[in-house]
Amino acid sequence: MARSTLFAALRQTYFRSTLFAIVLGGVALAAVAFLALRAQVEDNLDRIARTVAYSVEAAVLFGDKQTADEILSQIAVREGLVEVAVRRVDGETFAYARNASGEPLHRLGTQMDGAFVSHGVRAEVVSGQQVLGRVELRGDGKVFVVLFFRVLGVLLLSLGLAALVAKVLARRTEGRILAELDALAGMAHTLRLDGQFERRLPTFEIEEFDALGQDFNALLAEIQLRNAELVDRQLRLERANQSLQHLADHDSLTGMANRARFATLLKQALTEAAASGSHVGVLYLDNDRFKSINDRFGHAAGDALLIDVARRIRGAVRESDLVARLGGDEFAVLLAPLRDVGDAQRVADKILMAMTRGLRLADGVDIELGVSIGIAVYPDHASSDELLLQAADHAMYEAKRLGRGRACTYSPDVRMEP
Ligand SMILES: Nc1nc2c(ncn2[C@@H]2O[C@H](COP(=O)(O)OP(=O)(O)OP(=O)(O)O)[C@@H](O)[C@H]2O)c(=O)[nH]1
Numbered sequence: 001m002a003r004s005t006l007f008a009a010l011r012q013t014y015f016r017s018t019l020f021a022i023v024l025g026g027v028a029l030a031a032v033a034f035l036a037l038r039a040q041v042e043d044n045l046d047r048i049a050r051t052v053a054y055s056v057e058a059a060v061l062f063g064d065k066q067t068a069d070e071i072l073s074q075i076a077v078r079e080g081l082v083e084v085a086v087r088r089v090d091g092e093t094f095a096y097a098r099n100a101s102g103e104p105l106h107r108l109g110t111q112m113d114g115a116f117v118s119h120g121v122r123a124e125v126v127s128g129q130q131v132l133g134r135v136e137l138r139g140d141g142k143v144f145v146v147l148f149f150r151v152l153g154v155l156l157l158s159l160g161l162a163a164l165v166a167k168v169l170a171r172r173t174e175g176r177i178l179a180e181l182d183a184l185a186g187m188a189h190t191l192r193l194d195g196q197f198e199r200r201l202p203t204f205e206i207e208e209f210d211a212l213g214q215d216f217n218a219l220l221a222e223i224q225l226r227n228a229e230l231v232d233r234q235l236r237l238e239r240a241n242q243s244l245q246h247l248a249d250h251d252s253l254t255g256m257a258n259r260a261r262f263a264t265l266l267k268q269a270l271t272e273a274a275a276s277g278s279h280v281g282v283l284y285l286d287n288d289r290f291k292s293i294n295d296r297f298g299h300a301a302g303d304a305l306l307i308d309v310a311r312r313i314r315g316a317v318r319e320s321d322l323v324a325r326l327g328g329d330e331f332a333v334l335l336a337p338l339r340d341v342g343d344a345q346r347v348a349d350k351i352l353m354a355m356t357r358g359l360r361l362a363d364g365v366d367i368e369l370g371v372s373i374g375i376a377v378y379p380d381h382a383s384s385d386e387l388l389l390q391a392a393d394h395a396m397y398e399a400k401r402l403g404r405g406r407a408c409t410y411s412p413d414v415r416m417e418p
Pocket residue numbers: 253286287288289290291292294298299300301302303306327328329400
C-alpha cells in the first residue's frame with residue numbers, strides 16, 4: 001500500500017475541494033452574468049427595433065425608399081448596429097443599411113451577437129391598424145463582448161482571490177495541526193529514546209489533540225508511578241539481598257567475616273598473589289584457656305570477651321586486612337598484600353600487644369585476655385589456600401605448646417602437633 005503523509009493527504013483534499021468549488025462557482029457566475037447581459041442587450045435591441053419601425057413608418061407608407069435608407073443608416077451608425085432592414089409584408093426588402101467594421105473585436109462582437117443575442121429581433125412597421133412591414137436588425141455585439149469580458153475578468157479576479165484566501169487559511173490550519181501533531185509525535189519519540197517519563201505535554205488548541213495529550217500525560221504519570229514502585233521494590237530487594245548476603249558471610253556474634261567468607265577471600269588473594277608474585281599472610285588466633293572463662297564467668301561473659309577480642313584484632317590491623325571468626329574462640333586474619341614474613345610477625349605482635357589490657361565486665365569483674373597466634377605466609381610456607389591455613393593452624397598449636405600468649409611462625413623443620 002502506497003503511504004502518504006497526513007499533510008499530503010490534507011493538502012490534496014484542500015486543493016481538490018477548492019478547485020471544484022471555484023470551477024463550479026465560476027461557471028455558475030459566468031452563466032448568470034452571460035444571461036443577465038444578454039437580456040439587457042436584447043431589451044436594448046428590441047427598443048431600437050421599435051424606434052426604427054416608428055421612424056420609417058411614413059417613408060414605408062409613402063414608398064420613400066431613399067428616406068428610409070437614410071434613416072436606417074443614421075440609426076445603424078448611432079446605435080452601433082451591424083445591419084438593419086425594413087421588409088414589406090410580402091418579404092421584399094424595402095430599405096437596408098449595413099454598418100460593418102473590420103476590427104477584430106467588432107467581428108467577434110458580430111459573431112457573438114449572431115450566435116447568442118439578436119436572433120430574429122424584429123418589430124412591425126404599423127400605420128394605424130395596418131401592418132406595412134417589419135424591421136429586422138442585428139446588433140453590434142462589441143458592447144456585449146466588452147461587458148461580458150469585463151464581468152468575466154472581475155469574476156476570475158474574485159475567484160483567484162478566493163482561491164488565495166482559501167490557500168492561506170488552509171496553510172494556517174495545516175500549520176496549527178502540524179505543530180500540535182509534531183509535539184505529540186516528538187514527545188513519543190523522545191520518550192522512546194531517553195525514557196524520561198517525568199515530561200508532560202502542554203495543552204493544545206485543537207480539542208482532539210488536547211484530549212490525546214491529556215491521556216498521554218495520564219499514561220506518563222501512571223508509568224512514572226509504576227517505575228517508582230519498581231525502583232522502590234528493587235531497592236528493598238537489593239537491601240534484603242545484601243542483608244541476607246551479610247548474614248551468610250558474617251558471624252552474628254562479632255560481626256566479623258565467617259569461615260566461608262574467609263575461605264573465599266583467601267582463595268582469591270592467593271590467585272592474585274600468584275599472578276602478581278606478591279605475598280599473602282594468614283594469622284591463626286585461638287583464645288587461651290577460654291573454656292575456663294566460660295566456666296568461671298558464664299557463657300555471656302565469654303561472648304562479651306569474644307566480641308572484645310574481635311574488636312581489638314580489628315583495631316590492630318589495616319582496614320584492607322580481613323578479620324574473620326572461624327568458629328568457637330578461633331579467629332583468623334588475612335594479610336594481603338604482604339611484603340614479607342617479618343611484616344606478618346609485626347602484625348601478630350601488634351595483636352598480642354592489644355590483648356595485654358584485661359577486659360572489665362559489666363559487673364565490674366576483670367578478665368585477662370590471651371591469644372596464641374600462628375603465622376604462615378604464601379608462598380614461603382604453603383602453595384595453596386588450604387595448606388596455608390593448615391600451616392597457620394599448626395603454627396598456632398606450636399605457640400600454645402610453647403606457653404601460649406605468643407606468636408609462632410610456621411616452620412617445616414619443626415614437627416607440629418595439632
Ligand atoms: N561463650 C562462648 N563460648 C564458646 C563459643 N563457641 C565455643 N565456645 C567455647 O569455647 C571453648 C573453647 O575451648 P578450647 O579452645 O577448646 O580450649 P581453651 O579453653 O581455649 O584452651 P586452649 O585453647 O588450649 O588455650 C569451649 O569451651 C567452647 O564451648 C561461643 O560462641 N561463646
